[in-house]
Amino acid sequence: MVNIGMTSRDVARELARRYSTMTHEELDLLEGILVPMKFPKGEKVISEGEVCTHMYWVVKGLVRQYYYKNNKELTEHMAVENNIVMCIESLFKEKPTHLNIMTLEPTVIYAIPRQQLERVAMKSLNIQILYRKILEESLIQSQIHADMLRFESAQSRYAKLVKLQPQLVLRAPLVYIASYLQMTPETLSRVRTSALMNGAD
Numbered sequence: 001m002v003n004i005g006m007t008s009r010d011v012a013r014e015l016a017r018r019y020s021t022m023t024h025e026e027l028d029l030l031e032g033i034l035v036p037m038k039f040p041k042g043e044k045v046i047s048e049g050e051v052c053t054h055m056y057w058v059v060k061g062l063v064r065q066y067y068y069k070n071n072k073e074l075t076e077h078m079a080v081e082n083n084i085v086m087c088i089e090s091l092f093k094e095k096p097t098h099l100n101i102m103t104l105e106p107t108v109i110y111a112i113p114r115q116q117l118e119r120v121a122m123k124s125l126n127i128q129i130l131y132r133k134i135l136e137e138s139l140i141q142s143q144i145h146a147d148m149l150r151f152e153s154a155q156s157r158y159a160k161l162v163k164l165q166p167q168l169v170l171r172a173p174l175v176y177i178a179s180y181l182q183m184t185p186e187t188l189s190r191v192r193t194s195a196l197m198n199g200a201d
Contacts, residue, residue: 005059005060006059006108006110008031008032008034008036008110009027009031011031011034011057011059011110012027012030012031012034013027014082015030015057015130016030016126016130018082019129019130019133019134020126020127020129020130020133021126022126022127022130023126026124026126026127029120029123029124029127030120030127030130032120033112033113033116033117033120034110034111034112035054035110035111035112035113036108036109036110037056037108037109037110037111038106038107038108038109039061039103039106039107039108039109040103040106041103041104041105041106041107042102042103042104043102043103044100044101044102044103045063045101045102045103045107045109046087046097046099046100046101047100048068048096048097048098048099048100049096049097050090050096050097051090051094051095051096051097052087052090052091052097052099053091053094053113053114053115054086054091054111054112054113055084055085055091055111055114055117055134056084056085056086056101056109056110056111056112057082057083057084057109057110057111057112058079058081058082058083058084058085058107058109059081059082059109059110060106060107060108061080061103061104061105061106061107061108061109062078062079062103062104062105062107062167062168062171062172063078063085063101063102063103063104063107063109064077064078064101064102064103064104064172064176065078065079065085065087065099065101066099066100066102066176066179067098067099067100073179074179075176075177075179075180076099076180077141077142077145077180078104078165078168078172078176078180080165080167080168080171081167084112084134084137084138085101087099087101088135088138091114092114104171104172104173104176118131144164145180148160148181149181149182154181154183154187154188154191155191155194155195157182157183158188158191158192158195159195161177161180161181162195174188174189174192
């Protein structure tokens with residue numbers, strides 16, 4: 001196996017630290033289901049038409065979740081290190097997804113199989129808590145993004161992204177940031193210039 005920098009135990013500990021305290025036995029259960037994956041830049045983790053069966057914890061790198069509408073790619077979500085990405089409807093309905101997940105940098109991921117996570121969660125209250133908190137976090141992130149698009153100006157959307165996810169602003173191509181914020185690249189360029197002049201970036 002290619003060395004990917006973190007062991008399954010390291011990742012289990014980090015997930016426990018972030019979401020739920022665990023005993024050594026519970027860490028063993030969680031560690032046992034994690035699947036290490038390594039991708040070059042520009043490779044799809046999951047493609048439209050596939051069934052999403054895993055949640056993906058990003059250990060290193062940057063991924064973009066997007067879909068097609070009117071022959072255009074629209075960015076729905078991006079994730080850097082220590083974040084989870086998933087196609088949540090496909091994951092739970094076990095139906096083909098309309099979404100794609102692609103790497104924007106060389107990326108290391110640990111996949112968490114949903115069915116195996118549910119199986120070990122039956123044996124552990126703390127893993128149940130971890131599972132619930134991961135889903136809560138995903139739903140809250142989706143709500144924040146939806147509300148940002150509905151209620152905030154272009155300037156406010158960009159300022160919020162800088163505040164909440166500064167690594168995305170530094171590392172993601174501007175065309176994808178613009179798509180994520182539902183503005184044209186030209187509008188994003190003007191907003192960034194204004195933010196720089198005001199010392200906000």
